[in-house]
Amino acid sequence: MSAPQDLAAEAVARAKKAGADEAQAAAARTSYFEIDYSSRRASLARSVDSLRIDLTVFRAGKRGSASLTGARGADLDEAVAAALAAAEAGVPDPANGVAEGFDSLATDYGPERPDRAAMSAAMTEFGAALAEQHPKIVTDGALYAFTDAETGFANSRGLRHVTRRGVHSFGLMFAARDAGRTTSFNHTGWQRFEPCADLLASGSLRRLLDEAALSLDTKPAPQKFVGDLILTPDAADTLIGPLAGALSGHALFAGTSPFKDKRGALVAPPCFSLLNRPRGATFAGGADFDSYGAPTQDLDVIRGGVLNEFLVDFFMARKLERPQTAGAQNFVVPGGDKALSDIVAGVKRGVLLARFSGGIPNSALDFAGVAKNSFYIEDGEIRGALSETMVSGNLQELLRQIYAVSRETVDFGSCRYPYIATSGALISPAP
Known part of the structure; x- marks a missing residue:
């Protein structure tokens, strides 16, 4: 399986061969795992792997873009053709072009894979603590997720970058409800490299939940x-x-x-x-x-x-x-x-x-x-x-x-x- 930076470089090469004056591409291979919380319990866990390539071409001062999922050669050629067609319909701008003169970057952040058992335990504990400490709170969507994304970048001037980020994220939408009264919904969320054992105490969440109950x-x-x-x-x-x-x-x-x-x-x-x-x-x-x-x-x-x-x-x-x-x-x-x-x-x-x-x-x-x-x-x-x-x-x-x-x-x-x-x-x- 080709590395993202190689896929980005291939997309650029195909664009140049098809007639682009300049081109750039970013390819991102992503592994995603999430645990959903609803009805006061961790109710769904799922994982998704994906590959996306975003291509931008420049021709006669015009710019065109296209995106695709997957990396089949035929699909790449279709994306190149679509990007060139978009450029043909565009308006010339002398500011259009690709970057040059930068050193290549290779960076790496965060864990490469999630601790699924620990994430599930944290979400279960969150649900129990929410029910006990904030009984008036109702939720409409809570996700604890981990995303591992490796992104490669290439352009027609030889610029090459690659970066990987392993990121935990949490988001919650909620309101307070009691005796027929309901507040407006509020939401909060965060991202971090390290996992979180106590979701209820993270970010600004505890304060917002307290304020929601007071807003009845x-x-x-x-x-x-x-x-x-x-x-x-x-x-x-x-x-x-x-x-x-x-x-x-x-x-x-x-x-x-x-x-x-x-x-x-x-x-x-x-x-x-x-x-x-x-x-x-x-x-x-x-x-x-x-x-x-x-x-x-x-x-x-x-x-x-x-x-x-x-x-x-x-x-x-x-x-x-x-x-x-x-x-x-x-x-x-x-x-x-x-x-x-x-x-x-x-x-x-x-x-x-x-x-x-x-x-x-x-x-x-x-x-x-x-x-x-x-x-x-x-x-x-x-x-x-x-x-x-x-x-x-x-x-x-x-x-x-x-x-x-x-x-x-x-x-x-x-x-x-x-x-x-x-x-x-x-x-x-x-x-």
Whole structure:
């Protein structure tokens, strides 16, 4: 059986022979094992092996792509033909092309195979502990899985990479139910190299389950007011996701980034930093090279409140004629020196935001949506769970108004976040 890097190289060779000017391919051979939990028991275990090849060709400045499962020669030729046809229908762009000038990578992370007995025991113990400690919780999908993926990359300029990652992952969707009352569903999950013996204590799960039970009794915000937001680690992407988009090469090229002229300037208080760590040794969801085969790099995007660099991937670097700085995004917001309890104690009025349901912020970073699984804070105390409460504001302004980050952090395996406290959000009962 051919190695993934050899399959990727074969796909590239066939594309060149068929008339592509340049080509690149990634082949991934994956072994997957999962245990499903439903009806308060580990109910299903299954394993799947798969092979996928993703091919991209470039011809006359145009780009076309195709994917296939398996590695039969006839299927490869069909994928090459489909990719070339897609390129023929495309639009020329001088930024199209393959990467060059990088040293080849060969990396290896995590175990090669799962301990199925240990995973099954952990899931069984999780079910028993969930029933005993959180009797009001109902679940709708819980998976404990192990994925071993070997990925090979090749392009027509001779670039070759290979990496293997053995990763455990866990995900749970849940709600609370009691006496005819039901909360909205919430979810959480993580990735890690090492197995987990105590799933209930992992990540942010225990806190979220406790909060779900408390959310059976809810009230809307008492009135409209401008107050504080404390973003939980699970909700931090409400800020970080749009911020990353505004700092991207696409936003720079479109001229829509509100930060386009602020490199080297203070865009947040000194307590806040945003670091990109795709090569982090503990990040099971990290990456050593991007979809173009360009090696990823760790980057201090914002350090001590100062914007140091934008997130420019390989393609946008060519369009913008500037150095590439990012090919994968695995963000870390370092923890601070204050406990969450101390941050809450300093809030006059605000919301502990655990989940946000709303549209994508506009280019000015204005946003609006509904606080879900969240809690009202007044005079330094959490007063109760919220229902039908709107939260709106401007994320650029909220970034400037951050006044604390907690020392508690949660590592999700692809990112690591603390609680982030800011002010200036408009909070109001939903109409």
